[in-house]
Every structure is written in structure tokens, then in C-alpha cells.
Amino acid sequence: MKYMFVIFLLYITLQYIFGSTDFKGYFKCTQSDQSTSPEEDGYTNDLDTATELVTSTPSCPTNMVYSLCACQHTCDEPETCIWTCCREMNACICPHSLFLNSNECVTKRECGCFLSSQDIIIPVNKTHATPTCDSVCHCKNGKLLSCDVIYCDAYSQCVQRSAFVDNNGKEIFEGKCVRIQDCQSILDAELWFGEDSYKVYPYGLPDVALEVYCKITSPNGTVSTMIQRKLAASPTFHLGWLLFKDGFGSPTDEFWIGNDNLHYLTAQSHYRLRINMETDVGKLYYATYDNFVVDDELNGYEVTLGNFNGTVDCNAMDTHNHQKFSTLDRDNDNHVHQNCAMKNRAGWWYDACDKANLNGEVIEWSCFPKDESIALSEMFIDRDSPSI
Structure with missing residues (x-):
């Protein structure tokens, strides 16, 4: 009976600290936790003490590793690093070289909008102009569409603008015809x-x-x-x-x-x-x-x-x-x-x-x-x- 009482107190303590009864392997956080610093979210050394009480290591999805939480690059937004777990806590995450695609980690070649000729991932619903600005490729709903030739008339110039640099240092370009009018x-x-x-x-x-x-x-x-x-x-x-x-x-x-x-x-x-x-x-x-x-x-x-x-x-x-x-x-x-x-x-x-x-x-x-x-x-x- 005494042991049952101790277990009950432990349960109440953990629920008070984390505001949740989900203690399966690692602790979840709210959306606001993912966009602010640990100090702003109230994470202190008390978390370390509480985490020590969790003894089971979770079974992570394919290609994920259980490690200190880090921001993730996704197939849909390869240029953006997003947080999917609480900072300064262990979680199932993708290794640095892989991209998060739904609930699994994949190589960039496995992303739906990977453009092999340029060795880049085009973000979802975005375009990429070739270095010579003569064709443009489209990513629509996570799938790579065929590349179209850019036809600029005799009075326009095709401009290849750098949109961003992905996590491997590859530049993504946007191409458009600019009328030379003034x-x-x-x-x-x-x-x-x-x-x-x-x-x-x-x-x-x-x-x-x-x-x-x-x-x-x-x-x-x-x-x-x-x-x-x-x-x-x-x-x-x-x-x-x-x-x-x-x-x-x-x-x-x-x-x-x-x-x-x-x-x-x-x-x-x-x-x-x-x-x-x-x-x-x-x-x-x-x-x-x-x-x-x-x-x-x-x-x-x-x-x-x-x-x-x-x-x-x-x-x-x-x-x-x-x-x-x-x-x-x-x-x-x-x-x-x-x-x-x-x-x-x-x-x-x-x-x-x-x-x-x-x-x-x-x-x-x-x-x-x-x-x-x-x-x-x-x-x-x-x-x-x-x-x-």
C-alpha cells in the first residue's frame, strides 16, 4: 500500500510539471514551445530531474534516431529549419543529411520535387529556373512537374533571381521575363x-x-x-x-x-x-x-x-x-x-x-x-x- 501511494505521488508530480499524462519515452510540447527558447518556455534543471524518471527508450520511425532535439529540414520546405520537438530534450529526429517527409526521414533524392539535373529540392508550389534561365521547373503538391521552356520576347530579359540557399548550400532560383521598358x-x-x-x-x-x-x-x-x-x-x-x-x-x-x-x-x-x-x-x-x-x-x-x-x-x-x-x-x-x-x-x-x-x-x-x-x-x- 505504501508503494502504491508513492507511485500515485510520482504520477501527480509529473502531471503537475508537464501538464500531460503522456510520458511514453519522451515529453511532448506545445506549438509555442517549438518557436521560443527553452528559457522562455520555463525549462529548467527540474526537467532533467524529471526526465531521469523515464527509463524507456522509444522506438523511432524508419531512419530516425533518438537524440537531442534539433530543427528539421523537410521535403516541402528544404530551405526552412522547423522544430518538431521540445528543445534541449531527446526526441526522434532525422539525421542532418536526411529530410523529414510526413513521418519518416528520406534522402533528398527520395523527395517528390528533387531535380536531379541541378541536385536540388524545389519547395512545394515553387519554381526553379535553370542557370541559363532558359527553362523553369515546377513543384506542385509535392510532385515535380515537367520543366517548361522560358519564352521571353525580344523586348524582355529572363532574370534568374536567387530565392534561397538550401541546407546543403545549393541555390534555388526563380526565373521570370522582365520587360525592358525604362x-x-x-x-x-x-x-x-x-x-x-x-x-x-x-x-x-x-x-x-x-x-x-x-x-x-x-x-x-x-x-x-x-x-x-x-x-x-x-x-x-x-x-x-x-x-x-x-x-x-x-x-x-x-x-x-x-x-x-x-x-x-x-x-x-x-x-x-x-x-x-x-x-x-x-x-x-x-x-x-x-x-x-x-x-x-x-x-x-x-x-x-x-x-x-x-x-x-x-x-x-x-x-x-x-x-x-x-x-x-x-x-x-x-x-x-x-x-x-x-x-x-x-x-x-x-x-x-x-x-x-x-x-x-x-x-x-x-x-x-x-x-x-x-x-x-x-x-x-x-x-x-x-x-x-
Whole structure:
């Protein structure tokens, strides 16, 4: 009777410590125990004392070993190490070289989405692009589907992005076709090799490459597409409609990207306009406008400007918003008696006439400091209005 009482006390003690009557070989823990440290879970030396009371060694499933608990790699998620037992306790686990698949341990070759040609396991419902980015293999519901050829059109680049590295140091890649539509996509397609000219293919543009100049325009590394560059006291921009339509000049000197090109570029996504202005003493100012759009030729290349921001004191482009483009031979401004493009010797989006004219012989911004003059203006567009 005395022994029965001692056994009963032992039973009550173990139930109090572990909150469970399951003492078959090793102790189970809750889901929260698996994602926190032993100290946070309240595991102390008392566990060691209690564990000593368990004398039987469990019979583990196939290929498992009874050892100190360690995180497991699975066939479904080979890149993730998951906890299936209480830390700092013995449990049935897979050896390091094997993967947990349901309730058994298997070699990676036995996983359903093992790709022998690359010696990797593709995670469930993920894809893997070959090193040459010419085909992609799919893992669907734990089974490897056939690999498909990646067809990127002439205007796109197949990009092989590293998704993760598995527990054997093998990289898993994702492949996708990236349309080379502007300078941002040059960066996205991992074709960026510095500020320079690149070929892009804006949506809707006839089947020819557009050469653009890509430049980093802000401290956070924004890569922008140059659309204009103008030096003061130069008459270069006193030109006709067709030249402004097609574009002219060099981005390293004076430059206009062309109104047709500007329309196709801004029609394909949400763009921000950035205007950089440098004074004759090297001081820098900028202005930005989100939701920048240039309409087509049928609508006179009308410009739309969104919210203003910048280091200049005023929004000098406010009266130019929703204005059509004017040149020396095409008067689309709101002035009753004269052609503003002739008066200012430059094509621009005039009202009647201007508070800002970045194409004029005298580069204008109405609220610019009186003791400073603008020696250089540059205009850029970039996608998605990144922060400055």
C-alpha cells in the first residue's frame, strides 16, 4: 500500500510539471514551445530531474534516431529549419543529411520535387529556373512537374533571381521575363552597369529600341530615365514640331527625348517627374511631380502633373499643368496675341506664357532666388514615386 501511494505521488508530480499524462519515452510540447527558447518556455534543471524518471527508450520511425532535439529540414520546405520537438530534450529526429517527409526521414533524392539535373529540392508550389534561365521547373503538391521552356520576347530579359540557399548550400532560383521598358527595368533585369545609355522597349512604341540615358538621381539610389538636358544661354531648343516630336541632341550635352517617346514611356506605368536645377555657382535645387503623364500627338502632347515637392520655394509649373506643347511652328498656347514658343525661343508647355521654362535660352523658374541664375536643368522620370 505504501508503494502504491508513492507511485500515485510520482504520477501527480509529473502531471503537475508537464501538464500531460503522456510520458511514453519522451515529453511532448506545445506549438509555442517549438518557436521560443527553452528559457522562455520555463525549462529548467527540474526537467532533467524529471526526465531521469523515464527509463524507456522509444522506438523511432524508419531512419530516425533518438537524440537531442534539433530543427528539421523537410521535403516541402528544404530551405526552412522547423522544430518538431521540445528543445534541449531527446526526441526522434532525422539525421542532418536526411529530410523529414510526413513521418519518416528520406534522402533528398527520395523527395517528390528533387531535380536531379541541378541536385536540388524545389519547395512545394515553387519554381526553379535553370542557370541559363532558359527553362523553369515546377513543384506542385509535392510532385515535380515537367520543366517548361522560358519564352521571353525580344523586348524582355529572363532574370534568374536567387530565392534561397538550401541546407546543403545549393541555390534555388526563380526565373521570370522582365520587360525592358525604362531605366528601372534595366536595374530589375540585373543589366545595370552604371550611368550610361541603354536600349529600352516601352509598351506601344513601334518595334524599334529606344536609346535612353539612365542616371542615379537621388541619395537613395533611384535610377531614372533622362528626358531633357538644357544649358543656359543656348538656342538649341528653338526648333519645330517634328524635331520635338522625334527628339534631338545628346544626354551628355543638350537633349530632348522626343514627345512621342515621352508619351509612350509615361503611358505604361505611374511615373514621377524630377527636375534638377544647378545654379551658376554650383548650388543644386530640385522639384518633383507625381502622376506625370504626356498625352499623344493627337491631343497636342498635353502634360499632366500631380503633387509637387522639392527644395525650390514654389510650384512654378502649376499654370503649365494640362497645357499642350507649343513650338515655333505649332501654336497651342493660351496667349491671344502671340506664340509663346516664338517669344521665348523654345518649345514648351505654355499657358500664356510661362512661370517656368526649362527649355528657354534663359532657364526660368519664377520664384528662383534673385541673386542666382539657373545654369543647367535636367528632367527625369522614374516609376512608382520613390521616396527622396
